[in-house]
Amino acid sequence: MGPVNPAQGPPQRVRVTAPRSAGRLHPGAYPVTREMAEQSEVGELFVRSLIRSQFRLAVVVATGFLVILIGIPVLLAVFPQIGDLSVFTVPVPWLLLGLGVYPLVISCAALYVRSASRNEMRFRDLVDED
Amino acid sequence: MNAELNPVVGYVALTLVSLSTVLIGIYGLRISRTTGDFYVASRTVRPWWNASAIGGEYLSAASFLGVAGLILISGVDALWFPIGYTAGYLMLLLFVAAPLRRSGAYTIPDFAEARLESLMVRRVTSLLVVVVGWLYIVPQLHGAALTVQITTGLPPWVGAVAVVVVVCLSVVTGGMRSITFVQAFQYWLKLTALAVPIVFILLRLTADGSPLTDAGAVFTAELNIGDDASLYRNISLVIALLFGTLGLPHVLVRFYTNPDGASARRTTLIVLGLLSVFYLFPTMYGILGRIYTPDLAVDGAADATVLLLPSRIFEGTAGDLLSALVTAGAFAAFLSTTSGLVVSLAGVVSQEFFQGSVKGFRRAAVISAAIPLLLALATNTLALAGSVSMVFAFTASTICPLLLLGIWWRGLTDVGAVAGMLAGAVLCGGSILAAAALGAESARYEWLEQPALWTVPAAFAVTIVVSRLTAGRRPGSVSRVLARLHTPEPVQPPG
Numbered sequence: 001m002g003p004v005n006p007a008q009g010p011p012q013r014v015r016v017t018a019p020r021s022a023g024r025l026h027p028g029a030y031p032v033t034r035e036m037a038e039q040s041e042v043g044e045l046f047v048r049s050l051i052r053s054q055f056r057l058a059v060v061v062a063t064g065f066l067v068i069l070i071g072i073p074v075l076l077a078v079f080p081q082i083g084d085l086s087v088f089t090v091p092v093p094w095l096l097l098g099l100g101v102y103p104l105v106i107s108c109a110a111l112y113v114r115s116a117s118r119n120e121m122r123f124r125d126l127v128d129e130d
Numbered sequence: 131m132n133a134e135l136n137p138v139v140g141y142v143a144l145t146l147v148s149l150s151t152v153l154i155g156i157y158g159l160r161i162s163r164t165t166g167d168f169y170v171a172s173r174t175v176r177p178w179w180n181a182s183a184i185g186g187e188y189l190s191a192a193s194f195l196g197v198a199g200l201i202l203i204s205g206v207d208a209l210w211f212p213i214g215y216t217a218g219y220l221m222l223l224l225f226v227a228a229p230l231r232r233s234g235a236y237t238i239p240d241f242a243e244a245r246l247e248s249l250m251v252r253r254v255t256s257l258l259v260v261v262v263g264w265l266y267i268v269p270q271l272h273g274a275a276l277t278v279q280i281t282t283g284l285p286p287w288v289g290a291v292a293v294v295v296v297v298c299l300s301v302v303t304g305g306m307r308s309i310t311f312v313q314a315f316q317y318w319l320k321l322t323a324l325a326v327p328i329v330f331i332l333l334r335l336t337a338d339g340s341p342l343t344d345a346g347a348v349f350t351a352e353l354n355i356g357d358d359a360s361l362y363r364n365i366s367l368v369i370a371l372l373f374g375t376l377g378l379p380h381v382l383v384r385f386y387t388n389p390d391g392a393s394a395r396r397t398t399l400i401v402l403g404l405l406s407v408f409y410l411f412p413t414m415y416g417i418l419g420r421i422y423t424p425d426l427a428v429d430g431a432a433d434a435t436v437l438l439l440p441s442r443i444f445e446g447t448a449g450d451l452l453s454a455l456v457t458a459g460a461f462a463a464f465l466s467t468t469s470g471l472v473v474s475l476a477g478v479v480s481q482e483f484f485q486g487s488v489k490g491f492r493r494a495a496v497i498s499a500a501i502p503l504l505l506a507l508a509t510n511t512l513a514l515a516g517s518v519s520m521v522f523a524f525t526a527s528t529i530c531p532l533l534l535l536g537i538w539w540r541g542l543t544d545v546g547a548v549a550g551m552l553a554g555a556v557l558c559g560g561s562i563l564a565a566a567a568l569g570a571e572s573a574r575y576e577w578l579e580q581p582a583l584w585t586v587p588a589a590f591a592v593t594i595v596v597s598r599l600t601a602g603r604r605p606g607s608v609s610r611v612l613a614r615l616h617t618p619e620p621v622q623p624p625g
């Protein structure tokens with residue numbers, strides 16, 4: 001069966017509306033920790049370092065992925081004899097591009113999700129201690 | 131042109147998909163009452179539902195029909211398309227998913243205005259989003275026209291009109307909540323519609339001892355009809371698809387239905403799994419098509435590979451049933467992508483012109499669907515995968531710099547953002563138009579035909595340089611907004 005279970009009935013509904021009119025994000029639920037992080041100087045520092053580490057993580061994963069991805073056609077261009085290899089009559093370039101790239105995408109994504117959550121946890125601990 | 135398939139099969143498949151879409155829309159109506167429900171679905175949508183819905187919305191005509199058609203024509207180079215479509219979601223996950231969810235904005239213009247405190251940026255972004263959305267709906271309608279023509283023998287315009295009518299009905303009655311159900315349903319329908327026939331086809335071919343790969347002959351380049359692949363083209367295409375996905379209007383609105391940033395990331399991870407599984411199937415259709423439907427390997431017909439392959443291998447009722455299934459899946463693809471786009475465009479248009487009321491949303495939805503219909507009827511069908519990649523290149527050159535720099539760079543200013551978007555729009559749009567004007571001759575100018583590799587960096591460069599020059603215009607709220615985008619939500623909701 002599918003991943004969904006409609007039999008559980010409609011859960012409690014939260015009303016969500018779009019921030020229209022003014023160009024300000026509506027305050028909504030504003031956590032104390034975040035407020036602190038913004039108003040104290042040391043809090044601002046924590047936020048900046050969180051953004052930096054998240055950005056570095058994203059760039060590292062993206063670069064790793066792109067290097068491998070662009071590496072495939074480059075490798076095939078440099079060593080054309082790879083194209084003659086085949087598994088069950090399917091040539092290696094077809095296997096790499098048709099099958100091999102997808103596990104790579106998912107591994108990169110899973111790695112990123114884990115590390116990004118860990119960065120956030122570290123930030124939370126820092127702010128709570130402060 | 132007469133129908134190549136039993137027309138009754140086509141009618142039944144199209145009617146069933148349309149009816150079930152409208153019915154699920156009406157079911158959604160019972161629980162969709164407030165303006166908030168109408169726009170973004172209450173935040174009760176679970177990750178699996180949501181991921182299925184994102185997959186359902188994203189897998190368009192270009193994925194369902196176009197990929198197989200392209201493999202038929204250009205062989206191994208066509209595999210870059212599904213790779214780009216999937217990896218686009220990886221980039222979305224890395225750079226955009228969680229911060230955008232936390233921004234609280236639910237359309238790209240909302241985000242732009244909140245981040246840069248500028249009405250001008252909002253206007254320009256709205257305009258671009260609407261243009262991108264319309265351009266992206268047009269190939270969906272072309273796909274529908276092709277499908278209806280092949281399966282029923284009716285004139286092509288019937289397909290385009292049918293899609294627009296069904297989408298308007300379901301959007302106008304149910305809004306976003308019902309659309310979530312419809313989209314999730316349609317992901318699984320699309321997957322089933324490709325998977326079941328291919329399993330039967332493979333079993334049949336193996337039992338008959340018919341060739342599956344012709345001892346590897348299907349993979350040789352001699353079967354390709356076009357020979358315009360090059361390293362430049364492939365890389366430029368991948369850049370367009372990777373960075374174009376970030377800015378597609380119907381993608382962002384989906385993230386708003388996640389409860390928080392962390393779950394937005396989890397949802398995206400599931401989406402990547404769903405897309406990876408899905409793309410195996412069009413690839414197999416394309417490969418088998420190189421043996422069993424070689425006559426379709428001409429421009430304009432190749433996109434029919436998926437629709438016609440089952441009937442080439444099975445005769446009689448079995449062939450009819452399997453054809454009905456792929457037809458239903460194809461129609462689901464047009465319906466789901468079009469309705470996702472119409473919902474997000476209607477959100478933008480109604481906030482810009484109708485003060486965001488429910489009535490205004492309905493009116494905006496009809497407008498958002500009618501204009502691309504006119505465009506589709508006035509233009510000729512192009513190869514689906516190719517025309518969609520133009521839209522990705524355009525989005526990557528306009529909206530992507532705004533989003534990425536807005537999320538990660540404190541120095542972005544309103545003037546810089548507008549300059550970057552306009553530069554990207556002029557360069558990329560101009561190249562595409564110039565290539566179209568040159569016609570067949572344009573094959574010699576691949577930098578015009580596939581411009582993303584230089585227009586995307588150019589748009590980024592203009593945005594950064596102009597922002598630096600206008601550094602005095604940095605909004606005072608930048609620290610507060612960036613903190614909001616990147617800090618995690620509290621573990622338990624604040625009392």
